[in-house]
Amino acid sequence: MAELAGLAEGDPRQVGRYRVLARLGVGGMGRVFLARSPGGRPVAVKVVRPELAEDAEFRRRFAREVAAARRVNSFFTAGVLDADPEGAPPWLATAYVAGMSLNEAVAAHGPWPEPSVRALGAALAEALEAIHATGLVHRDLKPSNVLLAQDGPRVIDFGISLAVGSTALTLTGAVVGTPGFIAPEQLRDGDASPASDVFSLGAVLGYAAGGTGPFGEGPAQEVNFRAAFEPPRLDEVPPGLRELAGRCLEKDPGRRPSVAELLAELASDTGAGPLTQREWLPAPVSRAVRERTETPLPSTPPAPSPT
Incomplete structure (x- = not known):
């Protein structure tokens, strides 16, 4: 995982039930943050870019693909833990890998x-x-x-x-x-x-x-x-x-x-x-x-x- 960076102006401080702590990077889908669950578990939260979030076809496919991704069960994947395809903006949380x-x-x-x-x-x-x-x-x-x-x-x-x-x-x-x-x-x-x-x-x-x-x-x-x-x-x-x-x-x-x-x-x-x-x-x-x-x-x- 990329090294941690401080949150910039406009970065969320809370995504769903996850408290955002630092920025991990930016990808094709949007920004990626280190966050913690209410129980203290570290997660990587991916927040969708605004222009993608406005695309109805993206939301439909995103919901379907996230549902399928949550069924993947392998030690060698960073599993999808949570998601809100209908969020404003949509997001998903995956297991955090500190390497x-x-x-x-x-x-x-x-x-x-x-x-x-x-x-x-x-x-x-x-x-x-x-x-x-x-x-x-x-x-x-x-x-x-x-x-x-x-x-x-x-x-x-x-x-x-x-x-x-x-x-x-x-x-x-x-x-x-x-x-x-x-x-x-x-x-x-x-x-x-x-x-x-x-x-x-x-x-x-x-x-x-x-x-x-x-x-x-x-x-x-x-x-x-x-x-x-x-x-x-x-x-x-x-x-x-x-x-x-x-x-x-x-x-x-x-x-x-x-x-x-x-x-x-x-x-x-x-x-x-x-x-x-x-x-x-x-x-x-x-x-x-x-x-x-x-x-x-x-x-x-x-x-x-x-x-």
């Missing part, structure tokens, strides 16, 4: 060793299996949507991108998703399926192992073109992972492995015991996650951020 995101970890500490990437892949495949079991497709699996904790990663924001992508604000040719992690079929016609999430998983694993995305960086159109038409760049990925990531990144969704196949393949690498009982993170990332986890959360809102 750091995968993109933050790689940017600060570099590529991961192969055993850590394989442990990450097994956990993410298990999360996708649970998400798909409810009929949802994540659609935007990317490093910033993977939060790291000592006992394993957590996938966030599953199901929400469909609601955001359905609005009049995004029906003018814009693609919902992150360049370099969007499957070719999503870029071509907006179709997404479990196979699309497998493509994104392959890109995430390539990023963790190589330090950059398999389709490079640059303007969104250029990165999307490479993802749709050019082979992935996996030279920096260890040979033991290169073939696995390459199969996930096939342009034809029918040629990609299923989540079940990936899970069976990667699960054999977790024979050393569950993540809760071993050090699966690279050492510098583990230290950074532990420091953040052990930092006390505020009991009152920090001083306001400069505006």
